[in-house]
Amino acid sequence: MTANTETKSQTDSAASAKQHAPDHRQDTTGKANVPAGSVSDVKNIYRSPKDKDGEWTWVNKYPEDAQDAAENAETARYAVLVRNIKSTDSRKKLEAHSIVIQSPWLKTALGQILEDYPGVACELDRLIFEAPFRPFVHRWKDFALYRARDDLDDTTKEHLTILHNILQYEIGDSIKVFEDYVAKGVVTYEHLWMVFQPGSPVLAAYKGPLSAFEVDDTKYMKSRECGNYLRVHNDCIDYDGKNFRRCREDIDIMEFVGTKKIVALPVYPLTFHPRPDEIRASLIKRGQLFEDLAGHHYKAYSGAAVTWDQRGNEIPIEVSGRIIVDIDSFNRFSPVNFIRHRRMQEWKPKDQLLLHAEGGDGQDNGKLWLSAYHKMLARCRTGGYSLKLKKWLDFFVEQVQDIEFRDDAYDKLVLPEDQKELIMAFSESQLKGVVFDDVISGKGKGVICLLSGSPGVGKTLTAEAVAENLRVPLHTLSSGDLGSESYEVERNLQRTLELVARWNAILLLDECDVFLEARSSHDLERNKVVSIFLRTLEYYEGILFMTTNRVDNIDPAFQSRIHVSLEYPNLTPASRRQVWQNFLEAATQATSGTRGTTELTDGDLDDLSALDLNGRQIKNILKTAQLLASRKKSPLKRSFIDTILAIEKRRPEVHHE
Secondary structure, eight states: OOOOOOOHHHHTHHHHHHHHHHHHHHHHHTOTTSOTTOOOSOOOOEEOOOOTTSOOOEESSOOTTOOOOSSSTTGGGSSEEEEEEEOSSTTOSEEEEEEEEOOHHHHHHHHHHTTTOTTOOTTSSSEEEETTOHHHHHTHHHHHHHHTOTTOOHHHHHHHHHHHHHHHHHHHHHHHHHHHHHHHTEEESTTHHHHOOTTOEEEEOOSSSOEEEEEEEEEEEEETTTEEEEEEEEEEEEEOSSSEEEEEEEEEEEOOSSEEEGGGSSEEEGGGSSSHHHHHHHHHHHHHHHHHTSSEEEEEEEEEEEEEOTTOOEEEEEEEEEEEEEHHHHHHHOTTHHHHOOOEEOOOHHHHHHHHHTTOSSEETTEEOOOHHHHHTBOSEEEEEETTTTEEEEEEGGGEEOOOOOTTTTTTOOSOHHHHHHHHHHHHHHHTTOOOOOSSTTSSOSEEEEEEESTTSSHHHHHHHHHHHHTOOEEEEEHHHHOSSHHHHHHHHHHHHHHHHHHTOEEEEETOHHHHBOOOSSOHHHHHHHHHHHHHHHTOOSEEEEEESOGGGBOHHHHTTOSEEEEEOOOOHHHHHHHHHHHHHHHHHHOOGGGGOBOOOHHHHHHHHTSOOOHHHHHHHHHHHHHHHHHTTOOBOHHHHHHHHHHHHTSOOOOOO
């Protein structure tokens, strides 16, 4: 179906050409020597019939078999003009190629009957519909209801009856077929387009659980690889990081033989679902979650998520732990951000009415609002960052959960109280906005803490406990995450600091010796890396924890930039006992049943604390012993820990040169 206009000059072009052709030939006979393009007139030439080789050319002779235009002032008087062609249907001699609506009364009526139908503009001077007249098949019920109205004037009724009789002859069989499909819940591939009315909601388990879309159009297509298929162009509601928008999603239905149940199609109308009201309510509820996650949020997640390979193909991935939901940052920083830059669409006129009726597309106390209908169409996924995997992913909104923070995390930290108080004082004041600016505005606003000591003494745990106590994200990076070349370090560090500032997070640079090590005259590239790192820290405005095992070789320029420098001594028997106790309590709180109980006594803890182990080793031993207890369906016993310790003694030693 198309709708367009034609001017009267186009209608009478043939007659005009015939009238002026002789004059043009006469005008040019005496002007053969004039400059090219200087004659102020029009010259008509005509296409010749094809020759024996099937070729044609342009000639001066007016074609004598040219017919007068069929559409003229005479035909313009009629309410409806039907353009007929020979029918391929054995039951008909002729069939309509297209219908021209010329009646202003019909245009007014169709403007209401076909309102919001894509590609139809009933305000045009010449309104044309082409076979198979899809708008009338899809809106046949609306057409019948409009004809039955009591408030129509006589002319409108008469013209609607004329159009109805034409359509009944042309598409009556199609309408009967469609009604039969609806009654039986099946459809053929040939008539698939009938069940997908533009502007109506459909359901599809597309890129996730069952979701709703709005049909925009359908098109039969063919490819060499897949064969024939019907492409259903749909819209859903997405968030681009700044605003909610429509987003195009295409779903294909491959050709099939015979009939097929409509609900068995990859995408089907919502009205065919056995419990449409129930699924609609469920989708609106999920859409509310999608709306609530607009912006950036610190959340927990457990379950399947989506990543991509180098070709952009989706790959499922299991995720558990803390995440940041942030589509705007995803679009800007993700290595696969081309995936998220989908075909975003502007709101349609009917959207503005719906949004205005239920709160508008603006902001109310900083909160964006969608109508219930648009919530139903919202995506089932949203973009964000996994702090544990250090990956940008798509998360299913129904699996995004609030975080259950451990209020005692900082209290369990095995550190001298004065050190704990100092670290927390700096961190809390920074998050509250209490900053000490430098002489140069913007410099020296951050808090930088250097934590040094042997592995497993609690350096990383300190940063984790501070973040948990303040209920803010902890973004952990190692030197390998930032790269080795100077340009890589500068780009990745600036990007990281921008994200940390946006998320109000704490940054932990773990084992960052390569950045802190004193510069030398023989390694210019590493000197560049250290210089970039120093310059970037000058303007960092957040909380930064850095851990190192080699505090004795720090570049002197770092000393003035570090606000708190703490040396972590090796664990004493008393501190080791506290570490054993903390991990045991955490294990019993996180588990249930026999696996969550322990038979370790105070004497066992005294014996274990005498062993020369660091915090990481204690954690790993307890974790392995718990797995052994779970295998035997038994509480945690001292014998299990002794078994793991015996195995650890047989581990080959790593010799460092």
